[in-house]
Amino acid sequence: MRRLPPLTAVEAFVQVARLGSVKAAAEELALSSPALSRRIQSLERFVARPLFERRHQAMILNNDGEQLLARVAPALDALAVAIDATTGEGDLLRLRLNVPPLFASQRLIGRLPELRALHEDFHIDIDTQPHALARLGEGLDAAIVIAREIDPALYSRKIAQSRVAAIGSPKLKEGPNAILEPDDLSRATILVHRDMQELFNIWRESIDRPDLEPLAIDHFDSGQLILDAAAQGLGVAFMLDEHVEGSHDPRLVRIFDHVADASYSYWFAARRTGLSNRAVRIFHDWLFETIAD
Incomplete structure (x- = not known):
């Protein structure tokens, strides 16, 4: 059997790639920043090439890193699903989402049966109260908002x-x-x-x-x-x-x-560490595959 890199190194790579920061990924994985950096370096030694561009307080994927992420992230997510199913921790996926009422009624609610058909255990708590971005991580996992721009400290992607x-x-x-x-x-x-x-x-x-x-x-x-x-x-x-x-x-x-x-x-927004939440990732990917312009 072909030798594989340590799973912990792959997990560290995916978290840094998604969060864009060693510090944020280290907090998510309950590691020190130096420990997480060593895992990234071990993976780069294994594939014999750098995977990131190192910038001040940021890690940006290079072309090789982008290709590796596209190949291993779905497999890692599938592995997490399999482990959850085996341990009984995957019985219910719940997303706490803030969304403007008009977007919810006109574009979201009618399409949710499609999402449920893909993930029978997926559930959403809908919140329509104001100041959604300020409440991310404190009662909300993600938000769909109307805005001119989003704080760069948050993960955001334009919907329309x-x-x-x-x-x-x-x-x-x-x-x-x-x-x-x-x-x-x-x-x-x-x-x-x-x-x-x-x-x-x-x-x-x-x-x-x-x-x-x-x-x-x-x-x-x-x-x-x-x-x-x-x-x-x-x-x-x-x-x-x-x-x-x-x-x-x-x-x-x-x-x-x-x-x-x-x-x-319209923007989708979440805390960068929130992207490690499987419910957030599932909804994010489905949203941009089915609803976003």
Whole structure:
């Protein structure tokens, strides 16, 4: 049988590759940093080539490291699953996930049966409360958030880049007071989310009309309520276009054809050490294979 490197060295390599830091990987494996570094070095001696680019407080995979990770990480994860099944510790996988309500209702919940079919023991606790990123590791394993950028101390990956659209009831485009041109907003109420009040500014600047002012601005803290209010003709809502498309509400139309690139995106985020959680890894991989744009 061909000689293999120590499993502890492979485990150390995968953890450093996923976390990007010897210190973080050492904490996850309950080792000292020097001990973990020795395991990495032993694996590099075994394969007779370096696997990382050493940078200040960071370890970045080189091309050889990327190829090795792609080959051994799935096998190591499969080994962990087999051990869990044998010891009885794999009976239940639970993820504590924070997610915006609209994303959950429009894009996530309807697809979860697919995930359950792949992993019958997988369960998710859904949290929709604010300040998700600050609560990672303290009651939350992972979060899906709308943000401009994510703290680089966290692991993050963009799910979708969004655009801003003006939407409302078709009735707003009819009659003597119809809203047909951007200037018509001067006699209209616009609807915005409290956490994304900049969306209207982004949209009006994209049409070179930073001076454009609506008659009034009504604020909401629920995306679904904005959609409902817009459908009832209470104003022109400025929202991410995917929320409009995901609503499948025939009472809503785009008031203007123009859409603007938003500075906001949907992101998946977790603490870097959280990626060692099998439930987090399973959900992360499934999310980007099935839902992410």
